[in-house]
Amino acid sequence: MTLLSVIVPVYQVRAYLAECLDSILDQSLRDLELVAVDDGSTDGCAAVLARYAARDPRLVVVTLDRNQGLGAARNTGLSRATGEYVWFVDGDDWLPEGSLAAVADRLTRNRPDLLVTAYTRHYPNGGTRHLSLAQVGAGRPVPETFTLAERPALLSVLHITCNKVIRRRFLLDLGLTFGPGWYEDVSFSFPLMFAAERITLLDRCCYGYRQRPEGAITATVSERHFEVFAHWDEVLTRLDADPAVPAELRHLIFQRMIWHLLQVLGHPRRVPPNRRREFFAEIVTRYRAHRPPAGYQPPGGALGLKHRLVGRGAYGLFTALQVARRAHIGVVARVRHPLAGPQRPAGPAPTTVPGSRTEAVPGELTDRVG
Known part of the structure; x- marks a missing residue:
């Protein structure tokens, strides 16, 4: 062989x-x-x-x-x-x-x-x-x-x-x-x-x-980004069918799912603007349906705040947080590069990956169109 x-x-x-x-x-x-x-x-x-x-x-x-x-x-x-x-x-x-x-x-x-x-x-x-x-x-x-x-x-x-x-x-x-x-x-x-x-x-x-x-x-604005939910549903179905998976691992997988779905929603070139509220609602549905029975401890910082807003179904506060964060990033960029013109290409800004010490950039979700 x-x-x-x-x-x-x-x-x-x-x-x-x-x-x-x-x-x-x-x-x-x-x-x-x-x-x-x-x-x-x-x-x-x-x-x-x-x-x-x-x-x-x-x-x-x-x-x-x-x-x-x-x-x-x-x-x-x-x-x-x-x-x-x-x-x-x-x-x-x-x-x-x-x-x-x-x-x-x-x-x-x-x-x-x-x-x-x-x-x-x-x-x-x-x-x-x-x-x-x-x-x-x-x-x-x-x-x-x-x-x-x-x-x-x-x-x-x-x-x-x-x-x-x-x-x-x-x-x-x-x-x-x-x-x-x-x-x-x-x-x-x-x-x-x-x-x-x-x-x-x-x-x-x-x-x-x-x-x-x-x-x-990563560069395609499309309603097809909703297809991510079917794949996570498959993961959760397999997980629920396996009682041998320990509680700690279930907690981490749940956290990873919410992180991933928020990354897709937060990317400016993915979910069409007129479908973003609906996409957020789909995240909320899965959060509430699959929240670990023993309780869920979100990650720290701004990422954890987003998780809590999903748990509350607070789309208005979530979008306000997104706007404030982008404004903050823009101010920081202008302070660091005061001579940069508006056409200066920005490098990928890191965000923390839950459950790890590594970093992932917003475009890190590089699933490709087949």
Whole structure:
């Protein structure tokens, strides 16, 4: 059996596809297959894939007759994969040199259900942001393998799929696939972490995560952002069906859900203005329905205040807080950069991630449009 199957969904990424394929096929690890799923691309991706498949038999190309979305393309790739482990890599991203060998070494040494790696975001202006896994240990040594209950700080690592390498048999036995619509990583990553009995970390940058202004949910004002609720409902349904999940972990997952939904609502280029009150009401509904029975302790500071306002259903106070915060940020920016004109591009302003010591920028929720 091949050790690793790298699954690459491909949709309208011709400008980046060759770099992605080269970053996988040109590394030293040979014990792999690459399953590329052309999800109805019309920009010439098919020709690029055909050229690479003709020269490297490790590349398997699957072509869908119409665009079905990122989740469906990943599911198709999973159904064709034969490796002991699978890794989902987006077609506009890449794997840094040496990452495949490092991942393979960790897989063969620990045989985990789930391997989580560090990664780096690459922004259009040339900036980068490295996302390490240091917060998972919280100053303590992390064992070679562990469960989520033993290291709940893993929840503070953003719930993307591309920094996770998964034992294929474990995934198939779990019956977990990607759901339809936007934010499909939510209903995939959390159940995956709940169920894994052997999780291991590789705190090395093994993924180059390209932040594109075009084709990303982060830059799309749409009513489709309401689809995030269905994915969180799936997470909560699975959680409720598993009595073995400890109360502390349920509390943290609830907190993470509220944080995520508020991040989506708070982003200026996501929920349409005329639907924001309705979106807030949907958050309130889930807050009240799933609030931990033993009580809920919100995080500290302004973030905790937002959580309390959600609990009260106080949309007017919530929007007033948002306006005041943006005004404060604007004043601080003018004080720090008094000579800056109105067109000066602002860097990402950090906000605290609940339950961790890391930071996440407002655009950190980089779910992509499939």
